[in-house]
Amino acid sequence: MGTGFGVGSSWILSAIAPTVQLITVDHSKEVVDITANHLKHPNVEFVCGDWKEVMAKGPFQFIFADAAAAKTMEGELMLQVLANGGMLLMDDFTPEEHFPEEWKVKPDKVREFWLNQKDLVATEIYVTPTSSVILATKMRK
Template sequence: MDIAERAVPPRVVVAERAAAEAAFKKSCIPQVGRLLSLAAAAKPGGIIAESGTGAGVGTAWLHSGLGADARLVTVERDEDPARRAAGVFVDDMPVSVLTGDWRLLEQHAPFDVFFCDGGGKRDDPQRAVELIAPGGLLILDDFTPSPDWPPRFVGEVDELRLFYLTHPALRATGILTTPSSSAVIAARCP
């Protein structure tokens, strides 16, 4: 069996179907999804947040690791994918799908896990870091592998990645998610 054929949680399947119906192409890949599930499971009573819901695939992966006392909040600025994602979680009280700008998340901070995948990641990375609780985890995907230090993207220093990897309030590292993609995972220092 190919690793891509490993069973995925049922709600992820529902969200992937919603993404396909919406022709939404930017959902996270399963390798990132499993990292999201792991992170959520590490914070069983935590507040789990996502900026950029898309059609709910990443949300569904976070949900798959959600502890009984945890809450999950996600925000999407575009109404159509937000509505579709809300439909995936319509029967699930600890999940809130907000429609609007990512700053709507602030009222739910600090976060024990923050999958920063829409607003914040590029436009206000400092604020994204500030919203994480001490000991909380930050996950950012859609980077490319870079064996160099400092990390590079198409030959130039990747300043955004460098910001996260060297932020004094974080302990961060880059991990390969596939041979051609990578993610940054970080813990906020207590």
């Protein structure tokens, strides 16, 4: 049985096998309740809280990371719970050519962290002309 978790991941259900468990985490009880009432899927566990509360249920085959802290200061933790061969998807990136002037003079530490991890094969994919995602696979050591 595979396991995955993510925030705002209702669209993922259309593509998962019946044997896969999906864990979705959000800090807002209102969002969790609305999503749980909308989905009503037997393979989904809804957690209200911090994503780190589900770490013990890993390793995960797929992680959709939408929380800013998970992408930034908690990146090492997320790598620990991503299974070898598992995929990580992070959205809400701005392609460099669309950076505002004040961003252009600073390094993009989040993008650099994920695209340069030695245990990941990662790429940035444009999903619109002005937004991108990072898709990464954890390689076996």
